[in-house]
Amino acid sequence: MNSLKKPLHLFEGFGVELEYMIVQRDGLQVLPITDKLIYEEVGEYLSDVDFGEIAWSNELVLHVVELKTQEPAKGLVGLQEKFQEHVQKINGMLTKHNAMLMPTGAHPLMNPDTDTKLWPHEHNAVYEAYNRIFDCRGHGWSNLQSTHLNLPFADDEEFAKLHAAIRLLLPIIPAISASTPILDGKVSGLQDTRLEVYRHNQDKIPAIAGKIVPEAVFSKQEYEEQILQKIYNDIAPYDPEETLQEEFLNSRGAIARFTRNAIEIRIIDIQESPVADIAVLQAIVAVLQALVAGRWIPVADLKSWHEDELATMLLEVIHKGQEAVITNHDYVRCFGYDCSGNCTAGELWNYLVQELLVLDDEPEIAHAINIIVSRGNLSARILEATGANPTEEKIKEVYRQLAACLQEGGVFLPDEPC
Structure with missing residues (x-):
């Protein structure tokens, strides 16, 4: 979102970024060829390639390519088709490398110690600084693909409303977005393993995350004084050239x-296809709009929540996804949900989707979000397909199905083709 334009x-406006891993088509080995992909398209090793509404971008590691809206989109409606077009274009280009894009927030079999290769071209200084300080050979750096949603604000008043609403919603977002139940070839026991490794990847400097x-x-x-300046101060001894002392350092x-x-918003695991990603984003945006408008409680009341209370709920959802029990009745009431006793994050989302989303003209999105709230998030559906103790071959079989869903633009169900 360009700071030179009128806010x-x-x-x-909506800025959307989708990160995908490049893998070998049959064995799913990680392939560090994002620079080759970009070079073959434009003849240069660029960090960003602009195609109009959608752009391609590099990431920290050579096996990840990001697709993103070049400028803020006026709405989320129809964005899935634009992203899908580029997924298929890239997959077509990767065919000669016997490669393809693979979805989900983490490769289930990747060995980051041996498979990590950093982007060596434009803007490499930032990546080298991260690697020097934190060592990026780890799942929390090189094996975590996410969907980012950028939402605008015009001034401090709008920032306050949006930040209050986002903070409140963050703990339950992984209930619908988790897609990472397997790491190192084993079922991790967590619905959102990507977030678990992400929240620890910079433990050396706790202020960052x-x-x-x-x-x-x-x-x-307040934000600059209480959050950003503390981060910059704490990393300064490790970053004398101030390479990382920018807003992006905040994790x-x-x-x-x-x-x-x-x-x-960076907490969202990427899904099996753009239609599922946009469905998740539409659900998130609908709830945020309702919160900002004071639909259930005054915005002033949203601001009273301490991060410790919200973080405790987030950890429960990282572990159990939609099955996470929300015992804080005050939290549930913030969304206008009247449940007798405790309720699960899945029950809350089912209510929110029914209450807020009107998708009569978007049958694909309606289908995707209905699958998520009725059959479970992608992590739950992956586990339904693999079982609790899958072999490596079974994992590969399921993730090849997920890659097929990505190519076809479908929604993954264990018992149906995409």
Whole structure:
């Protein structure tokens, strides 16, 4: 979101980023050829390739390619078709390398110690600095593909409303977005293993990621003083050239990007196809719009939640996904849900989708979100397909099915083709 243009107001634009891993078509080995892919398209090793509405971008490692909206989209409707077009274009180009894109937030069989190769071209200094300080040969660096959603704000007042709403929603987002139940060839026991490794990847400097749920700060000045400056101070001894002392260093689950007047939500695992990603984003945006509008409780009340309370719920959802029990009745009431006793994150999402989403003109999106709330998030459906103790071959079989869903633009169900 370009800081030189007039700032957009709340929900007037949407920046979406989808990260995919490049793997060998049959054996699913990680293939570090993103630079080759970009070179073959434009004849240069560029970090960004602009195709109009959609752009391709490199990431930290050579086996990941990011597809993103070049400018903020006016709406989420129809974005899945634009992303799908580029997925199929890239898969076509990768055919000669016996390669393809693979979805989900983590490769289930990757060995990061041997498979990690950093992007060596444009903007490499940032990646080298990260590698020098943290050693990027780890799942929390080289094996975590996510969907990022950027939402604009025009001024401090709008930032306060949006940040308050996002903070409140963050703990239950993984209930619908988790797609990473397997790591190192084993069922991890967590619905969102990507988030678990992500929240620990910079333990050396705890201020960088904090509690993942951001602190209760609601102005640019407060944010810079209480979050960003602390991060910059703590990393300074490791980063004398100040290569990393920018807003992107902040690794909370949602980060303020004041340089482009947006909040970037980073807590979302990527799904099996763009239609599923956009379905998840539409659900998230619908809830945020309702919270910002004060549909259930005043916005002022949203601001009162401490990050420790929210982080405790987030950890439960990381572990159990939609089965996570929410025992805090005050939290549930923030969404207007009246449940007798405790309720699960899945029950809350089912209510929110029924209450807020009207998708009569978007049957594909409606199908995708209905599958997620009725059959489970992608992690649950993957485990349904693999079983609790899968062999390596069974894992490969299921993830080849997921790659087929990505190519076809379908929604994964264990007992049906995409």
